Amino acid sequence: MAVSDEQYDPQALQVKWQARWETLDPYRAGEDAGDERPRRYLLDMFPYPSGDLHMGHGEVFAIADVIARYWFQRGYNVLHPIGWDSFGLPAENAAIKRNAHPAEWTYANIETQATSFRRYGISFDWSRRLHTSDPEYYRWNQWLFNRFFERGLAYRKGGLVNWCPQDQTVLANEQVVNGHCERCGAEVVRRELTQWYFKITDYADRLLEDMDQLGGWPERILTMQRNWIGRSEGADVRFQIEGRDEPVTVYTTRPDTLYGATFFVVAADAPLAEELCAPDRLAELEAYRAQVAKLSDIERLATDKEKTGVFLGRYAVNPVNGERLPVWAADYVLSGYGHGAIMAVPAHDQRDLDFALKFSLPVRIVVETGLPDPAESGVATPGEGALVNSGPLDGLSKTEAITRIVEILRERGTGDAAVNYRLRDWLLSRQRFWGTPIPIIHCPDCGEVPVPDDQLPVALPDLRGEALAPKGVSPLASATEWVNVDCPKCGGPARRDTDTMDTFVDSSWYYLRYCSPGYEDGPFDVEQVRRWGPIDQYVGGSEHAVLHLMYSRFFTKVLHDMGMVDFTEPFVRLLNQGEVINQGRGMSKSLGNGVDLGEQIDTYGVDAVRLTMLFAGPPEDDIDWADVSPGASQKFLARAFRVMAEAGAASAPGVDATTGDLELRKVTHRTIDEVTRLIESYRFNVAIARMMELTTAARRAIDTGPGAADPAVREAAEALAVLLSLVTPYVAEEGWERLGHGSTITHAGWPVADPALLVQESVTCVVQVAGKVRDRLEVAPTISGAELEELALASEKVRAYLDGAPRKVIVRAPKLVNIVP
RNA sequence: GGGGUCGUAGCCCAAUGGCAGAGGCACAGGUUUUAGGUACCUGACAGUGUGGGUUCGAGUCCCACCGACCCCA
Numbered sequence: 064m065a066v067s068d069e070q071y072d073p074q075a076l077q078v079k080w081q082a083r084w085e086t087l088d089p090y091r092a093g094e095d096a097g098d099e100r101p102r103r104y105l106l107d108m109f110p111y112p113s114g115d116l117h118m119g120h121g122e123v124f125a126i127a128d129v130i131a132r133y134w135f136q137r138g139y140n141v142l143h144p145i146g147w148d149s150f151g152l153p154a155e156n157a158a159i160k161r162n163a164h165p166a167e168w169t170y171a172n173i174e175t176q177a178t179s180f181r182r183y184g185i186s187f188d189w190s191r192r193l194h195t196s197d198p199e200y201y202r203w204n205q206w207l208f209n210r211f212f213e214r215g216l217a218y219r220k221g222g223l224v225n226w227c228p229q230d231q232t233v234l235a236n237e238q239v240v241n242g243h244c245e246r247c248g249a250e251v252v253r254r255e256l257t258q259w260y261f262k263i264t265d266y267a268d269r270l271l272e273d274m275d276q277l278g279g280w281p282e283r284i285l286t287m288q289r290n291w292i293g294r295s296e297g298a299d300v301r302f303q304i305e306g307r308d309e310p311v312t313v314y315t316t317r318p319d320t321l322y323g324a325t326f327f328v329v330a331a332d333a334p335l336a337e338e339l340c341a342p343d344r345l346a347e348l349e350a351y352r353a354q355v356a357k358l359s360d361i362e363r364l365a366t367d368k369e370k371t372g373v374f375l376g377r378y379a380v381n382p383v384n385g386e387r388l389p390v391w392a393a394d395y396v397l398s399g400y401g402h403g404a405i406m407a408v409p410a411h412d413q414r415d416l417d418f419a420l421k422f423s424l425p426v427r428i429v430v431e432t433g434l435p436d437p438a439e440s441g442v443a444t445p446g447e448g449a450l451v452n453s454g455p456l457d458g459l460s461k462t463e464a465i466t467r468i469v470e471i472l473r474e475r476g477t478g479d480a481a482v483n484y485r486l487r488d489w490l491l492s493r494q495r496f497w498g499t500p501i502p503i504i505h506c507p508d509c510g511e512v513p514v515p516d517d518q519l520p521v522a523l524p525d526l527r528g529e530a531l532a533p534k535g536v537s538p539l540a541s542a543t544e545w546v547n548v549d550c551p552k553c554g555g556p557a558r559r560d561t562d563t564m565d566t567f568v569d570s571s572w573y574y575l576r577y578c579s580p581g582y583e584d585g586p587f588d589v590e591q592v593r594r595w596g597p598i599d600q601y602v603g604g605s606e607h608a609v610l611h612l613m614y615s616r617f618f619t620k621v622l623h624d625m626g627m628v629d630f631t632e633p634f635v636r637l638l639n640q641g642e643v644i645n646q647g648r649g650m651s652k653s654l655g656n657g658v659d660l661g662e663q664i665d666t667y668g669v670d671a672v673r674l675t676m677l678f679a680g681p682p683e684d685d686i687d688w689a690d691v692s693p694g695a696s697q698k699f700l701a702r703a704f705r706v707m708a709e710a711g712a713a714s715a716p717g718v719d720a721t722t723g724d725l726e727l728r729k730v731t732h733r734t735i736d737e738v739t740r741l742i743e744s745y746r747f748n749v750a751i752a753r754m755m756e757l758t759t760a761a762r763r764a765i766d767t768g769p770g771a772a773d774p775a776v777r778e779a780a781e782a783l784a785v786l787l788s789l790v791t792p793y794v795a796e797e798g799w800e801r802l803g804h805g806s807t808i809t810h811a812g813w814p815v816a817d818p819a820l821l822v823q824e825s826v827t828c829v830v831q832v833a834g835k836v837r838d839r840l841e842v843a844p845t846i847s848g849a850e851l852e853e854l855a856l857a858s859e860k861v862r863a864y865l866d867g868a869p870r871k872v873i874v875r876a877p878k879l880v881n882i883v884p
Numbered sequence: 885g886g887g888g889u890c891g892u893a894g895c896c897c898a899a900u901g902g903c904a905g906a907g908g909c910a911c912a913g914g915u916u917u918u919a920g921g922u923a924c925c926u927g928a929c930a931g932u933g934u935g936g937g938u939u940c941g942a943g944u945c946c947c948a949c950c951g952a953c954c955c956c957a
Contacts (some may be wrong), residue, residue, distance in 0.1 A: 880947035
């Protein structure tokens with residue numbers, strides 16, 4: 064049978080090579096301590112097992128796989144593990160609906176995804192697989208919690224928290240997006256609850272400072288984290304309140320405007336409002352609070368919203384000039400920011416001005432900006448200028464005034480410079496079942512007692528179906544036998560903590576567990592982490608900018624302080640892939656524009672789908688599935704397959720390529736050179752375009768050139784197979800085998816371009832007159848500037864545009880000459 | 885309102901400050917084919933969102949504006 068008659072049959076190749084890979088196990092990381100190969104650790108953000116893999120997974124795992132396979136070809140010892148982020152609410156909701164256990168749904172989905180991953184040809188080291196819902200994994204969440212507790216980094220406190228009425232649990236600040244639950248989209252309300260927190264605020268400065276190690280991260284993610292942490296410098300100022308011993312501290316970024324304060328505002332929902340309220344005004348405050356409680360933070364802070372508030376019948380005293388400032392409660396001040404109270408400087412802050420104008424409070428200019436009087440214009444002047452009406456600060460600039468006022472406050476003991484953060488501590492308690500139990504026992508006598516390490520894990524009780532239905536407290540509370548235990552300290556009757564941990568705890572350190580997945584003496588083997596860590600390349604979505612990516616950085620720093628890891632940042636480089644959308648919009652059931660990954664694979668084959676994902680554009684860009692054509696990808700792969708098969712049938716391995724067709728050899732080596740650079744800079748779409756050109760050149764050589772048996776054709780086909788192996792492993796394996804090579808192409812070795820073949824013997828030099836192209840010259844690439852200038856000026860075509868001697872000649876040998884007449 | 889990213893053929897995308905086009909889709913034509921499809925070959929299509937500036941030379945650098953998206957308000 065003629066080779067060219069053979070059909071490219073992607074499904075058959077998938078069956079054949081998937082089975083071979085199972086046997087050959089080519090993607091396993093080398094564990095031998097004497098292994099001298101340079102190590103690389105590549106990680107994809109692990110999936111949540113919500114069902115089968117979807118198009119988004121198809122993209123992110125294809126991208127990371129190119130990098131992994133490139134590293135394999137380069138001879139590195141590659142760690143590329145996979146696992147599942149398998150605790151979480153969807154499993155619990157499914158279990159309630161089906162009267163089942165969350166584990167059933169979870170592990171069934173994991174198996175479905177594992178099967179799909181294998182078919183999708185991702186080069187995972189399956190021996191390191193982990194699931195965060197396994198007791199052997201979450202045991203170490205608890206162990207780590209104990210360490211955090213010992214160090215004062217895990218603590219319990221009461222306060223207003225974000226409550227999602229849909230999911231019936233509290234949420235961390237990071238999980239509230241524009242006042243809505245990041246998971247389900249329900250509007251979040253405030254509740255007063257006692258909850259566990261991780262003290263991430265202790266690490267705020269280090270989370271900022273260490274960003275200088277993150278040159279391999281997208282700038283926008285760093286900016287998002289910087290904004291989220293929200294460090295600002297200013298001053299704390301203590302105001303005495305008439306008729307009260309204890310002063311109230313406010314934080315301000317503009318202490319220089321202290322003389323411009325004309326009233327004082329406390330957050331309506333802060334306990335302080337009640338404390339400061341005159342007895343005869345309490346009823347009014349309560350009524351107002353009820354009104355405020357209905358609003359989200361976003362609504363409260365909206366600048367276009369009419370200001371509201373109530374006077375509390377009290378006065379604060381300005382520490383610098385003794386002025387009496389009326390104390391108001393209002394909703395535009397948040398109890399969570401600073402100290403929940405502010406000094407209002409209406410002339411220079413728009414929100415304060417809106418409030419002042421609404422309630423006829425005085426406006427005093429203390430910064431001369433040259434702009435119209437805010438009291439008249441209604442526009443505050445937050446800019447800089449010389450201080451006025453400010454006693455000792457008069458005439459000073461903003462910076463000078465800030466320095467001076469801080470000195471004054473410090474001398475009088477009524478304030479000091481202060482740093483404030485927007486970042487809040489990480490609320491980690493959750494009132495749901497399918498998570499890691501918090502390993503604390505509450506004893507009436509001993510208080511909060513950690514479960515001793517040797518009694519971990521605190522395993523989840525066996526609850527299922529209706530028992531998991533949300534009721535505002537954790538389902539664990541109803542597992543009486545599980546809850547009631549003896550205190551580990553005094554042996555008296557005590558109760559387990561019934562909340563579970565935020566699942567972001569699980570993902571904060573999973574990358575370390577992969578280094579020694581079966582380790583039983585700790586969360587990870589310190590030595591193995593020293594070998595592999597930190598992660599050289601992390602790949603995942605930007606939706607985790609201030610969630611997982613920040614939490615994981617925090618965990619890493621704590622573990623560093625504990626002496627368990629010797630680096631301070633977990634992810635050296637970060638790549639955020641775009642989303643796969645359809646017809647200009649995200650895929651969704653309601654829009655009916657969903658595309659199923661499995662169906663695409665069934666229709667076009669794994670290789671064509673992967674190729675389509677990578678060829679669509681730069682990895683960071685969104686892919687609109689309506690704009691791409693997997694059918695065309697499949698056709699290209701058929702072409703490439705035929706080239707490899709025909710070359711394989713016409714010659715044997717080991718022929719001397721130097722005797723082959725020179726033109727094709729040059730294309731091959733130029734392609735190798737360019738693809739190498741393009742892969743290293745993650746420009747996969749362009750790299751693939753080069754592979755297409757090489758395929759076309761080889762095709763032409765076979766059909767109308769030296770023919771399939773020419774050594775240059777073999778050289779081109781072999782290079783093509785290895786280049787393609789990063790993107791389309793199935794057709795590459797088959798091609799490699801047809802070319803007469805054994806086993807697997809995974810470690811065939813990255814081809815090296817011969818520099819001699821990259822040199823061109825002539826290049827086209829463009830000759831411009833006044834920037835317009837007037838002639839082209841074929842010249843040697845080594846031509847000197849002077850020689851080239853002479854040639855260019857001698858050109859008839861050029862002389863036609865010249866009128867006498869040129870004023871200036873710019874020579875960029877060998878490609879360009881520009882003559883300025 | 886502040887900050888960021890990005891605007892290149894009908895579409896997706898390329899182009900170290902140096903000839904705007906590498907690759908693909910779609911389109912048109914040719915060879916093969918009974919025909920369609922496949923395969924192979926060929927072709928047409930923009931002057932880079934708008935307006936300034938820097939430069940011998942700007943898609944690329946700077947400024948303003950318009951539009952899209954993202955983040956913080």
